Amino acid sequence: MPEVFPHTNLRRSPYYEATIADGVTLVHPYNRMLLPLGYGDPEAEYRRLVEGVSMWDVAAERQVQLKGPDAAQLAQILCTRDLTSCVAGQGKYVAVCNHAGTIINDPIVLKIDDDCFWFSIADSDLRLWANCVAGERGLNVEISEPDVSPLAVQGPLADDVVAAIFGDWVRNLRHFWFRDAEIDGIPLRVARSGWSKQGGFELYLMDGSRGLDLWNIVKEAGKPWEIAAGYPNPSERIESGLLSWGGDVDEHTNPFEVRLGRFVDLDVPDDVIGIEALRTLATGGPRRHQLGVVLRGDEPRPGHNRWYDIEKNGIKVGDMTNGVWSFKLRRNIGFGLVSVECQTGDDVQVRKGDELIDARLTAIPFREEDR
Amino acid sequence: MPEVFPHTNLRRSPYYEATIADGVTLVHPYNRMLLPLGYGDPEAEYRRLVEGVSMWDVAAERQVQLKGPDAAQLAQILCTRDLTSCVAGQGKYVAVCNHAGTIINDPIVLKIDDDCFWFSIADSDLRLWANCVAGERGLNVEISEPDVSPLAVQGPLADDVVAAIFGDWVRNLRHFWFRDAEIDGIPLRVARSGWSKQGGFELYLMDGSRGLDLWNIVKEAGKPWEIAAGYPNPSERIESGLLSWGGDVDEHTNPFEVRLGRFVDLDVPDDVIGIEALRTLATGGPRRHQLGVVLRGDEPRPGHNRWYDIEKNGIKVGDMTNGVWSFKLRRNIGFGLVSVECQTGDDVQVRKGDELIDARLTAIPFREEDR
Numbered sequence: 001m002p003e004v005f006p007h008t009n010l011r012r013s014p015y016y017e018a019t020i021a022d023g024v025t026l027v028h029p030y031n032r033m034l035l036p037l038g039y040g041d042p043e044a045e046y047r048r049l050v051e052g053v054s055m056w057d058v059a060a061e062r063q064v065q066l067k068g069p070d071a072a073q074l075a076q077i078l079c080t081r082d083l084t085s086c087v088a089g090q091g092k093y094v095a096v097c098n099h100a101g102t103i104i105n106d107p108i109v110l111k112i113d114d115d116c117f118w119f120s121i122a123d124s125d126l127r128l129w130a131n132c133v134a135g136e137r138g139l140n141v142e143i144s145e146p147d148v149s150p151l152a153v154q155g156p157l158a159d160d161v162v163a164a165i166f167g168d169w170v171r172n173l174r175h176f177w178f179r180d181a182e183i184d185g186i187p188l189r190v191a192r193s194g195w196s197k198q199g200g201f202e203l204y205l206m207d208g209s210r211g212l213d214l215w216n217i218v219k220e221a222g223k224p225w226e227i228a229a230g231y232p233n234p235s236e237r238i239e240s241g242l243l244s245w246g247g248d249v250d251e252h253t254n255p256f257e258v259r260l261g262r263f264v265d266l267d268v269p270d271d272v273i274g275i276e277a278l279r280t281l282a283t284g285g286p287r288r289h290q291l292g293v294v295l296r297g298d299e300p301r302p303g304h305n306r307w308y309d310i311e312k313n314g315i316k317v318g319d320m321t322n323g324v325w326s327f328k329l330r331r332n333i334g335f336g337l338v339s340v341e342c343q344t345g346d347d348v349q350v351r352k353g354d355e356l357i358d359a360r361l362t363a364i365p366f367r368e369e370d371r
Numbered sequence: 372m373p374e375v376f377p378h379t380n381l382r383r384s385p386y387y388e389a390t391i392a393d394g395v396t397l398v399h400p401y402n403r404m405l406l407p408l409g410y411g412d413p414e415a416e417y418r419r420l421v422e423g424v425s426m427w428d429v430a431a432e433r434q435v436q437l438k439g440p441d442a443a444q445l446a447q448i449l450c451t452r453d454l455t456s457c458v459a460g461q462g463k464y465v466a467v468c469n470h471a472g473t474i475i476n477d478p479i480v481l482k483i484d485d486d487c488f489w490f491s492i493a494d495s496d497l498r499l500w501a502n503c504v505a506g507e508r509g510l511n512v513e514i515s516e517p518d519v520s521p522l523a524v525q526g527p528l529a530d531d532v533v534a535a536i537f538g539d540w541v542r543n544l545r546h547f548w549f550r551d552a553e554i555d556g557i558p559l560r561v562a563r564s565g566w567s568k569q570g571g572f573e574l575y576l577m578d579g580s581r582g583l584d585l586w587n588i589v590k591e592a593g594k595p596w597e598i599a600a601g602y603p604n605p606s607e608r609i610e611s612g613l614l615s616w617g618g619d620v621d622e623h624t625n626p627f628e629v630r631l632g633r634f635v636d637l638d639v640p641d642d643v644i645g646i647e648a649l650r651t652l653a654t655g656g657p658r659r660h661q662l663g664v665v666l667r668g669d670e671p672r673p674g675h676n677r678w679y680d681i682e683k684n685g686i687k688v689g690d691m692t693n694g695v696w697s698f699k700l701r702r703n704i705g706f707g708l709v710s711v712e713c714q715t716g717d718d719v720q721v722r723k724g725d726e727l728i729d730a731r732l733t734a735i736p737f738r739e740e741d742r
Contacts, residue, residue, distance in 0.1 A: 004375065007399050008678060008693055009494055009617030028376040029400035032617070037376040099506030104499065123380055125496045128475065131622075132503035135470030135644070246380030246403070251502075273506070307379060322379055 004034065013059035014149045014211020018219075022229040030060035030123045036231045045230050046327045049198055053157035054230030055218050058195070058202070059149035059211075064107075064119040064127045070139040075117040077133060077272055078126075079109060080255065082265040086111045091176035091191060095255040095263055096126065101277030102254050104129060106245050108193060110178060120150070120193075120202075122245035133273065150202040151214055152193075153222070154230070158200030161222040166190055170201065178204070183217055186210040195232040197240035197365070234324040238333055241364040248290075248321040248335045254278070256286040257337065259364070291344060292362035293320050293336040294329060294370055309351040310336050310359070317342050320350050329371040336361060375405065384430035385520045385582020393600040401431035401494045407602045416601050417698045420569055424528035425601030426589050429566070429573070430520035430582075435478075435490040435498045441510040446488040448504060448643055449497075450480060451626065453636040457482045462547035462562060466626040466634055467497065472648030473625050475500060477616050479564060481549060491521070491564075491573075493616035504644065521573040522585055523564075524593070525601070529571030532593040537561055541572065549575070554588060557581045566603040568611035568736070605695040609704055612735040619661075619692040619706045625649070627657040628708065630735070660711050663733035664691050665741055666703040666721060680722040681707050681730070688713050691721050691730075700742040707732060 004010070004027070011033050013019070019036050026038030036057050039045055048054045066074050076083050079094045080101075086092055091110040095103050096119075105126045110118040119126055130143050153162050162170045166181050170190055173179065178191035189204040205214050219227060243249050243258060255264050255278070266279050293310065307319040318338030326333045334350075342348070344363050349356045362370040375381070375398070382404050384390070390407050397409030407428050410416060419425045437445050447454050450465045451472075457463055462481040466474050467490075476497045478490040490497055501514050524533050533541045537552050541561055544550065549562035560575040576585050590598060614620050614629060626635050626649070637650050664681065678690040689709030697704040705721075713719070715734050720727045733741040 003397050004399065007618060009615070010400060026374050026376045028378050029381060029403075032400075098502055125499055128496055128500055129503055131469055132500055133507065136504065136507040244380070247378060251499075 013057050014208040015057040015215050018212055018215040019057050031062045033060040035060040039229050046235050049155050049230055049233050049236055053155035053161050053225050053227045055227055056152040056231050058152045061120050061150050062145055063148040065144050065146045066117045066141050068141040070141045071115045071117055074139050074141050080264045082268050088113050095260045097274030101274040101281055102251050103249050104251050147208045149205045152202045154194045154196045154200035155198045157225045161225055162201045165221045186214055196236055235327050238324050239326055239328050239366045254281055257288045258290045288337050289340050291336045292364045292366050293334045294360050294362050295332040296358040311349045328368055331371050384428050385579040386428040386586050389583055389586040390428050402433045404431040406431040410600050417606050420526050420601055420604050420607055424526035424532050424596050424598045426598055427523040427602050429523045432491050432521050433516055434519040436515050436517045437488045437512050439512040441512045442486050445510050445512050451635045453639050459484050466631045468645030472645040472652050473622050474620050475622050518579045520576045523573045525565045525567045525571035526569045528596045532596055533572045536592045557585050567607055606698050609695050610697055610699050610737045625652055628659045629661045659708050662707045663735045663737050664705045664707040665731050665733055667729040682720045699739055702742050
């Protein structure tokens with residue numbers, strides 16, 4: 001494999017040198033940064049996340065900050081979920097849609113203050129989108145990417161590690177809520193959040209020059225629990241049913257198709273982008289839905305870089321999006337975006353070029369017995 | 372260096388396998404693809420481009436297609452350059468600006484037909500931007516990314532190679548003009564274009580499944596002229612004064628600051644995004660301008676991944692953007708975005724952390740005698 005060329009348009013994470021020192025072997029370009037996705041022992045890294053505690057450089061989850069008199073108005077215009085009840089210190093997972101009601105990003109929205117919001121974004125340029133909307137509507141809001149770089153601590157033992165650093169108050173943080181904190185003079189926000197279903201926190205570092213210091217503090221504090229470097233784990237993520245924008249969802253997918261309907265509030269104001277289209281879509285019901293795909297054959301295969309057709313009786317019924325080896329099922333699994341005529345339990349085939357692989361549709365999240 | 376993780380959000384070029392076979396050693400993420408930027412012998416690759424002919428996988432230059440009744444209107448709304456006189460078969464280099472008059476992309480705009488335009492984009496998501504504008508203004512236009520993947524043939528001998536494939540008519544193509552063509556059943560457009568100042572063409576492949584066929588046709592036809600794989604060459608590009616969006620220009624840079632004022636038409640209609648801001652900026656004159664920076668010390672240094680401060684008498688006067696080893700000057704060179712009080716010939720210093728490197732400001736393009 002070729003190396004990645006150093007370039008000013010590829011920003012370096014404040015944790016970059018620590019991840020190199022800890023032996024990162026795989027990276028993925030994400031929001032013009034490199035997101036670590038492997039340290040050489042996939043199974044051990046998976047086990048550490050689901051049984052212990054893991055620390056992740058997720059600086060590539062950039063923050064788009066809206067600040068100013070019209071910040072709250074713009075935040076709501078961008079969000080298909082009602083933000084009225086959201087208070088400072090609270091976050092919400094949101095589907096940001098275009099005018100057609102399909103998804104262009106699925107950030108966590110953090111309400112910092114009445115006139116300040118952070119959108120902790122997936123891998124598409126929400127800052128560009130927000131700038132366009134603000135410009136077109138003449139809103140008085142400053143849109144920027146502040147010096148913020150999340151470090152995630154994830155796994156069933158994450159509470160112990162983060163409490164050891166910041167105190168037991170972190171144990172009482174509710175999901176997606178956050179609080180300002182400081183350690184060794186490093187300014188940050190502690191949020192109960194993270195791209196896994198194993199529990200944990202994201203530490204929103206607010207001074208990029210202190211990245212290595214924060215990394216070392218977490219690494220040292222986590223020693224009793226055998227913490228080590230990990231990453232948003234494709235196996236755990238897909239087993240748990242968490243989406244990756246661009247991988248499983250894109251600007252041709254609407255929220256109802258990918259289990260995000262419960263995050264859409266159809267009674268938000270009419271000026272919310274995409275809401276009219278979503279009301280129409282909700283009336284008709286989705287034509288596709290997302291189910292699990294469990295592939296027969298038990299050899300691990302590398303990830304793929306395009307969607308595969310899912311066929312039933314020789315006819316295409318949908319697409320398999322990201323696929324990965326599941327350590328829980330000991331099978332290759334993936335998400336299937338399939339016709340609503342397909343149901344859990346159906347036998348299907350996944351086409352990889354000329355090869356047809358037998359597979360079964362299952363519920364999400366995946367269960368061990370679905371293998 | 373870690374490897375790049377295969378992922379559905381990182382599209383594979385139709386020429387990917389050919390570039391691997393030809394020994395690509397460096398890549399750069401660009402528009403969610405990998406753009407080759409090295410084959411192991413930088414000086415030979417540079418010489419081939421400036422003295423012979425080189426073939427490039429530039430599939431990462433994606434096309435954003437506007438099609439429909441309002442396509443021409445939207446194209447003009449996005450462009451700070453007057454497109455009125457542009458005819459089908461013609462392309463123009465354009466600064467696309469936001470509402471503040473700063474640059475969000477600098478594509479080649481190709482007029483395919485009265486109701487169809489391609490924006491051959493730099494590394495930012497112009498499709499997202501165009502979708503937002505069309506949605507906000509209620510325009511009747513379909514915005515898509517068609518199956519188009521440019522292969523560039525660049526260098527003083529490029530005319531001979533491309534004429535050997537398509538015929539002598541290509542020699543008469545004017546700069547940025549293009550024509551439909553076909554070779555061995557492969558549909559494409561031949562444009563006189565390319566990201567170098569050495570002359571040449573871009574072959575806009577319109578069937579991704581035929582990428583390897585097209586690569587091999589060009590490679591075979593170019594044998595008499597010793598063609599080999601190359602890439603948009605950072606040394607030649609910077610010596611020649613060509614910009615890289617995200618590297619030398621970003622959404623905080625206006626066209627007048629970076630030698631693009633001649634591509635801005637202040638008398639375009641008022642609904643063109645950014646034109647009001649640009650009229651104001653034009654009245655005041657720019658506060659910064661772009662000059663060359665020639666660094667003392669003649670050791671090649673690797674590229675960098677952030678901008679460096681330029682200082683004069685201990686005071687910051689601007690930023691050095693991308694920097695690179697110049698084979699023409701046998702010096703490290705880069706672009707300087709500096710206060711208009713700085714002039715060609717000024718001695719300055721470039722700060723890399725604690726290190727200060729003596730440098731001189733020069734004209735662009737760079738000349739050998741400026742070393």
